[in-house]
Amino acid sequence: MESWWSNCLPSITNAGPEWDAVAVAFRQENVRVRVLDRLLPIDTPYRLVPRAEIRADDARLARMYPGPMRDRPGSMKYAAVSAVGFNAGKTKAIVSVRLRSTQGMVDIHFMEIREGKWVNVPLGGCKLIVIA
Numbered sequence: 001m002e003s004w005w006s007n008c009l010p011s012i013t014n015a016g017p018e019w020d021a022v023a024v025a026f027r028q029e030n031v032r033v034r035v036l037d038r039l040l041p042i043d044t045p046y047r048l049v050p051r052a053e054i055r056a057d058d059a060r061l062a063r064m065y066p067g068p069m070r071d072r073p074g075s076m077k078y079a080a081v082s083a084v085g086f087n088a089g090k091t092k093a094i095v096s097v098r099l100r101s102t103q104g105m106v107d108i109h110f111m112e113i114r115e116g117k118w119v120n121v122p123l124g125g126c127k128l129i130v131i132a
Contacts, residue, residue, distance in 0.1 A: 015110060015123045019092065022110075026085025026094040034083055049078050093118070 015023060036048050082096040092112045110121040 015094075018087075019094070019110065019123070022085050022087045022092045022094050024085070025087070026082070029083035029085050054078065092121075 033051075038048055040046065077099075080098040085094045086092065092110075094108065094110055096108045098107075110123040111118050112121050113119075
């Protein structure tokens with residue numbers, strides 16, 4: 001099964017030698033779909049949406065508004081997040097995020113711990129548009 005981040009694999013593979021193990025872990029961690037638990041300790045309200053609910057909403061909107069997804073008012077907003085690939089020391093990570101919006105942007109984030117905090121590393125990551 002091809003993942004929505006698969007077109008970004010060249011970005012992941014070409015990140016450099018110190019990121020090779022992270023890229024391998026990222027690909028291995030994303031071989032299968034995982035179910036998240038509601039464990040994020042954040043103040044912002046959020047809800048985990050089952051894939052079946054998203055597909056049902058897509059089908060409902062397709063019947064109401066034929067045409068591309070970007071032309072369908074009232075669609076749910078969500079973010080699909082990949083599993084995270086880490087290096088052995090858990091100081092570097094790769095994760096991808098797909099936002100369901102008018103353009104369905106996919107971002108690959110290269111991150112590492114600096115001064116005790118996770119920060120984005122500018123490695124020429126991937127941004128692509130997925131049109132549903």
